[in-house]
Amino acid sequence: MLTHDINLFPSRRDEKWKYSDLRSSLRHLSDGIEDENKPNFLLPDGLTLEEVDCEFSSVKNISSALAENYCNKAWKINVPESFKSDQSLIISNLNSGHSRIIININTGGCLSLVEYYESQSNSFINTNIIINIMDKGELDRVIFHDDTQETVRISSAIINSESNTKITQNAISFGSALSRIETLLTASGENLNATINGAYLLSENRHCDMTSNIELLKPNCHIRQLVKGVVKDKSNGVFQGKFHVHRPAQHTDAEMRHDALMLSDRSKIRSKPELEIYADDVACAHGNTIGQLDEDVLFYLRQRSIPRAEAEAMLTEAFVSDVFYSLKDDQLQENILTKIRGRL
Numbered sequence: 001m002l003t004h005d006i007n008l009f010p011s012r013r014d015e016k017w018k019y020s021d022l023r024s025s026l027r028h029l030s031d032g033i034e035d036e037n038k039p040n041f042l043l044p045d046g047l048t049l050e051e052v053d054c055e056f057s058s059v060k061n062i063s064s065a066l067a068e069n070y071c072n073k074a075w076k077i078n079v080p081e082s083f084k085s086d087q088s089l090i091i092s093n094l095n096s097g098h099s100r101i102i103i104n105i106n107t108g109g110c111l112s113l114v115e116y117y118e119s120q121s122n123s124f125i126n127t128n129i130i131i132n133i134m135d136k137g138e139l140d141r142v143i144f145h146d147d148t149q150e151t152v153r154i155s156s157a158i159i160n161s162e163s164n165t166k167i168t169q170n171a172i173s174f175g176s177a178l179s180r181i182e183t184l185l186t187a188s189g190e191n192l193n194a195t196i197n198g199a200y201l202l203s204e205n206r207h208c209d210m211t212s213n214i215e216l217l218k219p220n221c222h223i224r225q226l227v228k229g230v231v232k233d234k235s236n237g238v239f240q241g242k243f244h245v246h247r248p249a250q251h252t253d254a255e256m257r258h259d260a261l262m263l264s265d266r267s268k269i270r271s272k273p274e275l276e277i278y279a280d281d282v283a284c285a286h287g288n289t290i291g292q293l294d295e296d297v298l299f300y301l302r303q304r305s306i307p308r309a310e311a312e313a314m315l316t317e318a319f320v321s322d323v324f325y326s327l328k329d330d331q332l333q334e335n336i337l338t339k340i341r342g343r344l
Contacts, residue, residue: 163189175206
């Protein structure tokens with residue numbers, strides 16, 4: 001890719017990307033920047049995969065613009081009305097280049113979606129997912145991210161929900177040279193019930209940015225968001241969350257929290273929780289804490305012959321694990337916690 005093309009990517013001068021300098025991170029990479037990627041899909045019985053021309057998204061961001069520029073095709077999955085399955089839709093092989101995925105959940109349909117982001121090569125990856133949820137639809141989404149240290153990845157989900165929908169999302173990231181997991185949710189119908197949780201555990205020089213923007217356009221929506229982070233060595237964690245409550249969205253009940261642990265004085269955390277509220281009958285709150293492990297608790301554990309490193313790992317696991325309480329799949333929950341233990 002030519003240098004002047006790199007300048008088309010956002011840098012610290014762009015407000016939404018000021019904590020994640022994508023342009024600078026791409027200067028050491030060439031693989032994947034102008035390529036199209038075909039993911040692997042493991043479909044539950046009753047779902048079909050269709051290859052279509054790449055459609056334009058009504059919501060514009062860097063991820064969607066790149067997908068529309070470099071992707072000739074998109075991958076579309078239609079979830080039929082009242083669909084239910086014990087199997088999950090699994091998407092993997094998102095390891096180089098750009099891809100667009102479109103998922104339509106029709107009235108009353110329920111979908112369990114698991115995305116594995118595990119690149120083994122140093123490349124740029126852009127995954128743009130558009131999810132449309134019709135009335136009474138349900139989405140249970142899990143994101144597992146574990147790239148090589150030199151990978152640059154952006155993953156953006158543009159979700160539109162109609163009335164009486166339910167969304168549960170759990171994301172775990174171990175970072176890379178730069179990674180951004182972005183969720184753009186628009187509640188265009190009333191009575192949305194959403195839980196948007198995430199956790200990042202970063203070491204070495206890894207970087208992870210968890211960004212979300214939730215547009216609430218209709219009344220009686222219930223939102224809970226909890227993101228927890230752990231950084232050590234020279235890693236960088238970023239959380240940006242925004243609830244935008246429009247005037248018609250009366251009786252909104254929304255709460256956002258970001259809590260993080262810094263296990264090194266060389267690591268960094270940047271946090272930007274926001275509320276923008278135009279309705280006058282709502283209950284909205286946000287909270288943000290950044291700190292270190294409690295030395296008194298560490299002392300208590302060490303007094304019982306537990307080595308410091310093991311004590312720190314125990315406390316860190318306890319700190320992070322409650323993010324995943326909403327996971328319905330017990331085996332997947334255990335697999336995530338096992339992976340976390342291996343990184344502590």
